[in-house]
Amino acid sequence: MIYMDNAATTRMSRTAAEVMQPYFTEAYGNPSAIYQTGRRSKEAIRKSRAVISRMLGAKQDEIFFTSGGTESDNWALTAALEAGIEKGKHMITSRIEHPAVLRTCEYLARTRGAEITYLEPDHSGMIHPEAAAAAIRSDTVLLSVMTANNEVGTIQPVAELGRLAHENGILFHTDAVQAFGHIPLDVNEMEIDLLSASGHKFSGPKGCGFLFIRKGTGLGALMRGGAQEFNRRAGTENVPGIVGMGAAAEEADAAMGQRAQYETELRDYMIRRMMEELPGTRLNGHPEHRLPNNINLQFPGLSAETALIRLDLQGICASAGSACASGSLDPSHVLLAMGCSAKAARQSVRFTISHETTQEEADCVVEAMKQIAGIQN
Ligand code: PLP
DSSP: OEEOBTTTOOOOOHHHHHHHTHHHHTSOOOTTOSSHHHHHHHHHHHHHHHHHHHHHTOOGGGEEEESSHHHHHHHHHHHHHHHTTTTOOEEEEETTSOHHHHHHHHHHHHHHOOEEEEEOOOTTSOOOHHHHHHHOOTTEEEEEOOSBOTTTOBBOOHHHHHHHHHHTTOEEEEEOTTTTTTSOOOTTTTTOSEEEEEGGGTTSOTTOEEEEEOTTSOOOOSBOSSSHHHHTBOSOOOHHHHHHHHHHHHHHHHHHHHHHHHHHHHHHHHHHHHHHHSTTOEEOSOSSSBOTTEEEEEOTTOOHHHHHHHHHHTTEEOBSSOGGGTTSOSOOHHHHHTTOOHHHHTTEEEEEOOTTOOHHHHHHHHHHHHHHTTOOO
């Protein structure tokens, strides 16, 4: 198998899988219990929280473990609207957010009377701070723009957006699910109030993520019950998941520069070969402000669906649009928002590599695409 769908999920790091193991069968005590095995679980959670908060420049009690990116996004948006209710119900986000943000905005508009402004990206998938500035109103309570797009990999001007939000007394949320563990993030330098992340996007386990909530933002609890997660997200913690995610985060942090450099070189090599050897191929997303692992290409005359099926027959995993949208024939909402035609969107394939992807694998995928396009060597 050649796996080029790391934006959908990643293979778990061996270290992360190993350190999780004891928490299933040996140290399975409830972290809220006072006896030794419970205290061991509690200490393991504390360690993961310490690693993650350090990576972001956050305080330990600003990190709240959740079941993943979707839960973190739902919590951030819903609670930010509630916290700002005295000021108003206007929220600003972008057209290219993940469904976890878009569907939550629609829900809040339908059920809570929220008014949402959707910022349009430019042709490279970039959201411009000037567009955000123009959308701000006296009743705006939240600006939510993702750190990097999951489909085309464009990295947003997060620090500028954060500064803009704060100059206007607005909370700033960023969905960093594709960015955390891959590019450096600092919640203070970037003036971020709320940040969502997910373990399985950086070689941690699935079903485990976190939300950073800056102290003093007044955000309420997601779930009521026990006192877990500083009384804001009740329920017995996913101890093995949190431990695995912490270990994966630590590894990703230590290797970040090296991995990013390797992936960027391989990414650009693959893009170059595809564009040179498959005439008419175009790059979707920003050529430079782009995640190191993202290759999203338009292949004129080629149906992405057919290409994916034929790649799969050769053991190659890639994707068209996001995983959540696959199975539906709708063209990607991200590519449409960027100005692509529906036809061009249906001819676009996303390959997302990792630090484990080899050049031989990249070559194999280029050759497979050439074969699918009917190009002879
Ligand atoms: N946000 C973005 C940008 C994503 O790419 C994803 C997953 O694809 C999510 C949120 C949802 O994360 P999770 O799968 O952890 O719920």
